[in-house]
Amino acid sequence: MEALRQPIIxxxxxxxxxxxxxxxxxxxRRTESTREFFxxxxxxxxxxxxxxxxxxxxSGFGFVGGPGLVYRIGLSSIWMLVTVGVSNAIADFCLGxxxxxxxxxxxxxxxxxxxxxxxxxxxxxxxTALAILLGILGYLATQILAxxxxxxxxxxxxxxxxxxSLVTCVAVSSSVLVFYCVTGGILASVYTDLVQGTVxxxxxxxxxxxxxxxxxxxxxxxxxxLVADDPASVSxxxxxxxxxxxxxxxxxxxxxxxxxxxxxxxxxxxxLRDYRFLPVVAIGGYLLTALLWISIGLVMRALVVxxxxxxxxxxxxxxxxxxxxxxxxxxxxVVFAALFAAIMSTADSFLNIGAAALVHDIPxxxxxxxxxxxxxxxWATVGIALVAALFALYSHYENERLVALLGVFGWSxxxxxxxxxxxxxxxxxxxxxxxxNVAIVTSLAVNxxxxxxxxxxxWGVHGGMASLLLSLTLFITLxxxxxxxRLAPEVAAVMDL
Amino acid sequence: xxxxHGVLASVLLVAGxxxxxxxxxxxxxxxxxxxxxxxSMRHGSESTPWRGSTLGWAWALGCAVIxxxxxxxxxxxxxxxxxxxxxxxxxxxxxxxxxxxxxMIVEFRAYQLGAFDARLxxxxxxxxxxxxxxxxxxxxxxxxxxxxxxxWVLTEDERLRFRALVAKRREEDA
Numbered sequence: 001m002e003a004l005r006q007p008i009i010x011x012x013x014x015x016x017x018x019x020x021x022x023x024x025x026x027x028x029r030r031t032e033s034t035r036e037f038f039x040x041x042x043x044x045x046x047x048x049x050x051x052x053x054x055x056x057x058x059s060g061f062g063f064v065g066g067p068g069l070v071y072r073i074g075l076s077s078i079w080m081l082v083t084v085g086v087s088n089a090i091a092d093f094c095l096g097x098x099x100x101x102x103x104x105x106x107x108x109x110x111x112x113x114x115x116x117x118x119x120x121x122x123x124x125x126x127x128t129a130l131a132i133l134l135g136i137l138g139y140l141a142t143q144i145l146a147x148x149x150x151x152x153x154x155x156x157x158x159x160x161x162x163x164x165s166l167v168t169c170v171a172v173s174s175s176v177l178v179f180y181c182v183t184g185g186i187l188a189s190v191y192t193d194l195v196q197g198t199v200x201x202x203x204x205x206x207x208x209x210x211x212x213x214x215x216x217x218x219x220x221x222x223x224x225x226l227v228a229d230d231p232a233s234v235s236x237x238x239x240x241x242x243x244x245x246x247x248x249x250x251x252x253x254x255x256x257x258x259x260x261x262x263x264x265x266x267x268x269x270x271x272l273r274d275y276r277f278l279p280v281v282a283i284g285g286y287l288l289t290a291l292l293w294i295s296i297g298l299v300m301r302a303l304v305v306x307x308x309x310x311x312x313x314x315x316x317x318x319x320x321x322x323x324x325x326x327x328x329x330x331x332x333x334v335v336f337a338a339l340f341a342a343i344m345s346t347a348d349s350f351l352n353i354g355a356a357a358l359v360h361d362i363p364x365x366x367x368x369x370x371x372x373x374x375x376x377x378x379w380a381t382v383g384i385a386l387v388a389a390l391f392a393l394y395s396h397y398e399n400e401r402l403v404a405l406l407g408v409f410g411w412s413x414x415x416x417x418x419x420x421x422x423x424x425x426x427x428x429x430x431x432x433x434x435x436x437n438v439a440i441v442t443s444l445a446v447n448x449x450x451x452x453x454x455x456x457x458x459w460g461v462h463g464g465m466a467s468l469l470l471s472l473t474l475f476i477t478l479x480x481x482x483x484x485x486r487l488a489p490e491v492a493a494v495m496d497l
Numbered sequence: 498x499x500x501x502h503g504v505l506a507s508v509l510l511v512a513g514x515x516x517x518x519x520x521x522x523x524x525x526x527x528x529x530x531x532x533x534x535x536x537s538m539r540h541g542s543e544s545t546p547w548r549g550s551t552l553g554w555a556w557a558l559g560c561a562v563i564x565x566x567x568x569x570x571x572x573x574x575x576x577x578x579x580x581x582x583x584x585x586x587x588x589x590x591x592x593x594x595x596x597x598x599x600x601m602i603v604e605f606r607a608y609q610l611g612a613f614d615a616r617l618x619x620x621x622x623x624x625x626x627x628x629x630x631x632x633x634x635x636x637x638x639x640x641x642x643x644x645x646x647x648x649w650v651l652t653e654d655e656r657l658r659f660r661a662l663v664a665k666r667r668e669e670d671a
Binding site for chain 1 (some may be wrong): 500501504505508509511512515518519525527528529531534535536537538539540541542546547552555558559562565566567570572573585596601605606609613616619620621623624626627631632633635636637638639641642643647650651655656658659662663664665
């Protein structure tokens with residue numbers, strides 16, 4: 001079986017990619033309007049929506065960066081995971097029902113559409129779309145680069161593809177992604193997410209069991225070994241310290257309510273009452289997947305500090321090394337497919353909301369309609385993927401900081417820019433478009449400034465937390481200081497429900 | 498006090514506590530040090546920097562963060578008469594969340610001063626409190642959403658009022 005490890009892994013990947021292409025072809029026949037391309041006809045069931053939501057949240061970072069963080073700094077990054085109960089509750093109580101109502105009442109095709117309807121302001125719609133577009137480019141580039149790097153490392157281990165270049169790997173992996181996103185829009189995206197999420201949850205559970213039995217003496221001996229080397233590594237804060245962990249806790253718990261790819265999926269659910277069980281599916285899947293994050297990182301750290309495994313050259317190689325060395329070849333095949341699934345399920349969501357921002361929201365905010373949006377959306381999907389792939393390659397060969405810089409426009413920018421406007425603004429009639437616009441612009445400037453000028457905040461406070469606190473404060477105080485806005489009667493009626 | 502005032506007050510409390518921390522001298526090894534044997538890892542500091550007033554301010558910051566969560570849930574949970582029981586249960590969950598946080602800090606204080614061998618369910622005690630008490634309590638917020646959906650999130654009356662709104666809008670559009 002060991003001799004078949006490489007063919008099994010590549011076979012799993014090949015089968016997974018064929019499945020994605022098949023879903024793309026299937027969804028093509030069911031995508032005949034922009035409403036279907038961007039909103040899946042607002043006809044998704046609770047399981048499909050829930051799995052799509054958790055699989056988009058857990059990107060490639062969860063499968064590579066997460067275990068790497070645990071290996072490097074101990075349990076600190078668990079504070080990104082223990083947010084799952086609070087973050088879902090805040091998003092569900094503040095937004096679930098209301099955003100879905102706005103989507104149906106105003107026939108919204110995107111989050112900026114709903115924001116535009118809520119505030120009655122095209123400027124707020126446009127700035128929301130702009131923040132989304134800026135946020136996804138860096139995020140998407142890092143996902144494409146991660147996908148190509150993993151593919152290259154797998155293929156160079158074979159005789160036939162030993163000399164394969166990164167550019168070819170970017171082209172192959174992006175082509176599969178673009179194919180199903182272009183043909184089937186968000187419908188293909190959520191149904192591939194369903195496959196992807198299932199594979200990810202299965203991989204998480206299997207890896208957890210494998211990891212616990214890998215260390216000689218089992219889980220108890222593993223903890224003893226880690227405590228003997230460094231008691232801080234298995235303390236609740238790892239080596240990062242309390243304030244750094246708390247700032248992750250805050251940013252990830254509150255920030256979920258500003259992630260456009262998740263909120264947009266919530267707008268697609270078929271019936272309002274289906275919302276009830278959405279957290280069960282989303283949280284359950286996320287918890288299973290998170291097992292991989294924690295278990296691989298801990299077991300690799302324990303193996304290294306106990307001398308059972310040589311030191312890793314890079315912390316991020318914890319997961320690939322574990323899979324190549326300790327996992328059964330069949331499990332390694334499933335997990336490598338799951339890794340691609342994690343990356344693609346995040347990337348496809350970004351491609352779709354990016355296309356909506358480009359061909360629908362930004363033109364609409366400028367008072368223009370492009371006409372034949374479905375065809376343009378397909379071209380926009382190709383264009384955004386191409387720009388992100390070029391960013392990824394340029395960054396890899398010329399300027400490593402570029403993607404990192406754009407990457408900060410990811411999670412924390414979405415959080416700081418959109419949480420006040422969406423999570424607070426949809427629950428508070430007094431919120432004004434001016435306050436929303438100021439909050440979005442300020443958070444973009446502050447996040448970019450902190451990264452560009454490499455500003456370190458005291459006591460390990462994350463820059464994203466600082467900008468989220470600032471944007472929330474500005475949003476509320478400016479709204480309070482302004483004249484109460486006049487709401488359209490139907491907007492006021494929905495906000496009363 | 499309106500829910501939005503609670504959100505603003507709690508956000509300012511978090512910002513203020515970070516400000517208080519910022520004007521205090523920051524221990525150099527607060528975020529750990531390089532691992533003495535392995536370049537690819539970080540190592541916790543030997544000087545136990547999280548103690549005394551430093552630990553106290555960190556505890557207060559954690560409490561303020563939990564209060565922000567509670568204030569946002571209060572805002573999203575609505576204030577209609579039928580939702581008072583939800584608000585009470587949310588408040589109770591916040592109190593339990595704060596208690597679990599405090600318990601974890603107390604256990605951590607003992608742990609970093611040398612109680613490394615004290616275990617709970619096979620884990621260092623503060624880590625066990627995090628995984629088996631603090632985390633599950635935070636899941637209770639979502640459990641309230643699921644369990645009380647028909648009563649607190651979307652009542653039958655609200656559903657019907659919304660259907661009427663949609664029907665009126667479609668009529669106008671037609």
